[in-house]
Amino acid sequence: MGSFKVYVSMFVLIAMLKSSSSSRYSSRYGSRSRYNYQPSLSQCLSDLERTLCPKANPCKNGGTEQSDGTCVCTDKFTGTTCEEKVNPCKNGGIDLPNVGCICTADFTGPTCEERVNPCQNNGTLLSDGSCNCTVDFTGTLCEEIVNPCQNNGTLLADGSCNCTVAFGGTFCEIVNPCQNNGTLLADGSCNCTESFGDTFCGQLRCESDPTEPNFCAPECDPEYLVFGFCDGDDICCL
Ligand SMILES: *[C@@H]1O[C@H](CO)[C@@H](O)[C@H](O)[C@H]1NC(C)=O
Ligand SMILES: *[C@@H]1O[C@H](CO)[C@@H](O)[C@H](O)[C@H]1NC(C)=O
């Protein structure tokens, strides 16, 4: 009987304690007039969790975590958690540690930012990829020298013109007055072939050997004088 009394007394005591603690709780948190704050249980738990278990910054490599949990990375990193290194090499270049950028054939520069100029002979690369050549060059890549020689003359390696036999002058612009395949020299005179002579190579050249049929000599019997060309004061004899 006595033990039953003790049991009931304890039950009553626990009930009283419970009610007093719940009233203390409500006076602490529930009274809007004193604290103006009524958190939900889940809010309390998440506040508690944040305090007791602070989360590590998910953003790697110096990235900054935003309030929504996303990362703002430094300019050298990218990816959701800034885990990926940004390739500093542009235009498909490959970044090699301790080496730098290995660029594709079309680009150059420390970060492959500069397009390699395929235009030769000081031609400039236009934005559409074509070449703007200097006046002396032509062709897709300015690889071809513009031939200044006129009338089918060919440009020689030294820049001079090799004219066809019909033309002369620096740029083959002069009709060649020299006959019989004689070439016009720069000074306007004719360079005749071996077989012809005179100003415009109009005369057959006589032989220098006196035993030949028409030979050149200082003088000959007027009867045997022939029309032909000899060097110097010589005349052509038969
Ligand atoms: C290209 O330009 C440079 C500098 O102006 C010059 O020295 C060079 O001779 C030029 N080359 C050609 C092929 O025009
Ligand atoms: C090509 O170069 C010349 C000479 O430098 C320049 O005058 C001309 O405007 C250029 N053309 C283009 C399409 O850029």
Ligand SMILES: *[C@@H]1O[C@H](CO)[C@@H](O)[C@H](O)[C@H]1NC(C)=O
């Ligand atoms: C240049 O060559 C072309 C082709 O061989 C020919 O048709 C033309 O008549 C020539 N021009 C002169 C001035 O010789």
Ligand SMILES: *[C@@H]1O[C@H](CO)[C@@H](O)[C@H](O)[C@H]1NC(C)=O
């Ligand atoms: C000039 O052209 C002629 C005819 O084609 C050729 O026989 C000669 O070798 C050329 N001269 C030079 C220096 O190339």
Ligand SMILES: *[C@@H]1O[C@H](CO)[C@@H](O)[C@H](O)[C@H]1NC(C)=O
């Ligand atoms: C001039 O040269 C051409 C071609 O080399 C040749 O066929 C012709 O016979 C020559 N003429 C004379 C007069 O030598």
Ligand SMILES: *[C@@H]1O[C@H](CO)[C@@H](O)[C@H](O)[C@H]1NC(C)=O
């Ligand atoms: C004249 O022509 C000959 C033969 O083609 C050549 O050897 C010579 O160098 C020429 N002379 C001049 C002054 O060009």
